[in-house]
Amino acid sequence: MARMRKKKNLIPRTEACADRFFEVPQENKGRWREACGMPSDCPLYVEIGCGKGMFSENMARNNPDVCYVAIEREPSCCLLAMERAKKAGLTNLFFIRGDATLMLDFFGPSEVDRIFINFCDPWTRQNKPKRRLTYRGFLDMYRQVMKVGGQIHFKTDNDPLFDFSLEEFAAAGWETSCVTRDLHHSEWDKENIRTEFETKYAEQGIPIKRTVAKMLEKKEGSDI
Template sequence: MRLRNVKGSRETIAANPLVIQNITEKKGQWNKVFGNNNPLYIEIGMGKGQFILEMARRNPDRNFIGIEKYSSVLVRALEKCETFEGGNLRFIRMDAEEITEVFAANEVDGIYLNFSDPWPKDRHAKRRLTYRDFWNRYHQILAPTGKVVFKTDNRPLFDFSLEESAAAGWTLDNVTYDLHHSPYAEGNVMTEYEAKFSALGNPIHRLIAHY
């Protein structure tokens, strides 16, 4: 996916108090960042932030961190948060491969993966956020009752994710190939991509997994 560079995005991100710097120093101490011991949820590859911002609004008793690799995308999420007054939302610019260096064992209560890059070529399979090595990383940072929620409209990626989660030893709590027409639709918070693809008639696939 080719991304348009946003001039000054790195400077904007560095100056925004919602974006956490020196992130490896926060490992095991994220409760101090938020100033409470509320459960911590992260979204990896959050895009322009619609999902995690709405989750923070709906759940003031939970803490949320949006993780995005690209500055030009993260800066758009920050724009959405200009009127958000809650104290339970922060952002990190980082690569998902580094999450075990940033979060300690049992520190995260839930992980959201929404419309992740499918990396369709076979030789790029290890880059997919639902490749087994990533599942192993998630297991390292999740609390014993923690879960991973994954949504996509890409059927090959979804089938791949089912296989990889099983190979990594995870158990599926529920699986649906058409979330919006399933018993699990109530309370679903949509991402920008989800709204777009759903409007086109694309079924949304979702799984929830625990270890």
């Protein structure tokens, strides 16, 4: 994927979004709802790699009682996503400008109810399966921050990545459901919120693959 050019005035524009951005997200570990001014019993949903934030914005608007935290490691993308959320006046969408590999530093044990992974890098050409966000090492990390019964909602355009992910979910003991290789022509399309990349792929006629993986149990010693 081509890297986005650094945005002009990145620092002042980021500062202007200070009400939804945490410079040191580690400080919110275990207390995201409180830090975001949301009720202590509300669901906490996390999107990994939110890009320019179209999906997060629409999800947050449609579900005002859910606390959303979107993680994006590219500063310019993260800025656009934050500005989008600010413009929309959303008070339940917050951002981490950082790398999801640091999830264990960002979130406490069982803090997260749901994770969205949309159109992540397949790493198929470079043949680096361990870097895929659905690799079992990542799944074990998500398991630590998620509640039992929590879900990962996963979408991709990429068939090999989808096959790989279904295998990884099964191998790591996650229960998959709502499996489709053509989401936009499935029974689930009416409730589907499209992402930027999804819109682009749909225009090219590429079918979207999607599954929901449920975490059935904590592993021994995984809830630190």
